[in-house]
Amino acid sequence: MLSRLPKSTMVLLAFGSVYLFWGSTYGAIHIAGEHLPVPVVSATRSLISATLIVLISVMRGKSLRVPKGEGWKLVLVGLLFMSANNMLLTWGEKMVASGFASLVVSMTPIMIALIEWVLPDGDALNKRGWTGTMLGTLGISVLVWPSMHASVAGSKTLLGVGMLLSAALAFAIGAVLSRRFQFTADTFVATGWQIGAAGIFNAMVAVGGGGLHRAVWTWPGFGAIVYLSIFGSLFGLVAFTYLLQNVAVTKVSTYAFVNPVIAVLLGALLLHERLVKTEIAGMAVIVCAVAMVVYSRVDRGKREIVGMAGEAVE
Numbered sequence: 001m002l003s004r005l006p007k008s009t010m011v012l013l014a015f016g017s018v019y020l021f022w023g024s025t026y027g028a029i030h031i032a033g034e035h036l037p038v039p040v041v042s043a044t045r046s047l048i049s050a051t052l053i054v055l056i057s058v059m060r061g062k063s064l065r066v067p068k069g070e071g072w073k074l075v076l077v078g079l080l081f082m083s084a085n086n087m088l089l090t091w092g093e094k095m096v097a098s099g100f101a102s103l104v105v106s107m108t109p110i111m112i113a114l115i116e117w118v119l120p121d122g123d124a125l126n127k128r129g130w131t132g133t134m135l136g137t138l139g140i141s142v143l144v145w146p147s148m149h150a151s152v153a154g155s156k157t158l159l160g161v162g163m164l165l166s167a168a169l170a171f172a173i174g175a176v177l178s179r180r181f182q183f184t185a186d187t188f189v190a191t192g193w194q195i196g197a198a199g200i201f202n203a204m205v206a207v208g209g210g211g212l213h214r215a216v217w218t219w220p221g222f223g224a225i226v227y228l229s230i231f232g233s234l235f236g237l238v239a240f241t242y243l244l245q246n247v248a249v250t251k252v253s254t255y256a257f258v259n260p261v262i263a264v265l266l267g268a269l270l271l272h273e274r275l276v277k278t279e280i281a282g283m284a285v286i287v288c289a290v291a292m293v294v295y296s297r298v299d300r301g302k303r304e305i306v307g308m309a310g311e312a313v314e
Contacts, residue, residue: 015239016131016244046086077174079198091163096157098271107286140286187241
């Protein structure tokens with residue numbers, strides 16, 4: 001039924017899904033990581049999502065085959081999205097608050113811009129883009145400034161920030177590769193391949209590292225994983241993959257300065273998290289920096305007009 005909707009409506013729904021679901025997953029990841037080992041969280045989340053995709057595909061009579069040569073590419077992107085990014089993010093959130101984590105990860109579009117800048121035929125950064133990049137670096141510095149003056153707790157926060165930045169880098173690389181690979185496989189099936197490959201890898205890490213044997217299942221932990229599986233991995237990644245295939249990556253990257261706001265608000269409402277004044281200042285600087293970078297990467301020879309609904313007219 002959704003496939004019969006106009007493209008503009010599909011793009012709007014996809015953006016709404018990425019904004020809302022990925023903004024809310026930071027809190028769910030924090031809860032799941034508090035109750036279960038990180039590899040177990042990532043493996044269970046991915047395997048549940050992959051199983052749902054397979055079941056839905058079978059019920060709809062959809063083939064799970066992908067065009068020749070795309071399989072390994074989907075696996076690679078899936079490992080970057082749902083293994084490297086997901087596990088590093090979950091580990092990072094064991095050391096910092098969920099809202100704080102979302103602000104660090106919001107640097108992803110800046111990383112995407114820098115990666116595109118160094119790649120052949122990539123988008124060049126103009127003055128606004130470089131200003132945004134430097135502003136983003138300043139924002140991260142302001143964000144972690146209180147921790148730099150603390151002792152043990154500060155060191156833990158800095159380690160968490162390092163993991164979160166690594167998670168953001170893994171996702172940025174995956175996003176650039178996904179765009180350049182130009183997948184022709186069905187969006188739903190492609191997402192299944194990505195999540196399924198990551199689920200198998202994450203399960204191997206969970207079993208090999210002994211995390212599965214140490215896991216103590218609780219209702220809050222299990223509930224958080226179910227939410228992440230359905231809304232974060234399934235709906236969120238399907239929507240994100242659809243956007244990468246149909247909308248310029250610069251527009252897709254806008255999720256990075258919407259998600260932190262949602263994550264911070266939900267963290268305050270549901271997890272009773274609070275940002276200190278310097279962290280609030282860092283949040284403002286980072287959001288502005290990301291916006292500058294995202295909207296600087298426009299090919300002036302092919303001007304893009306972005307509507308409020310997220311539809312692009314090029």
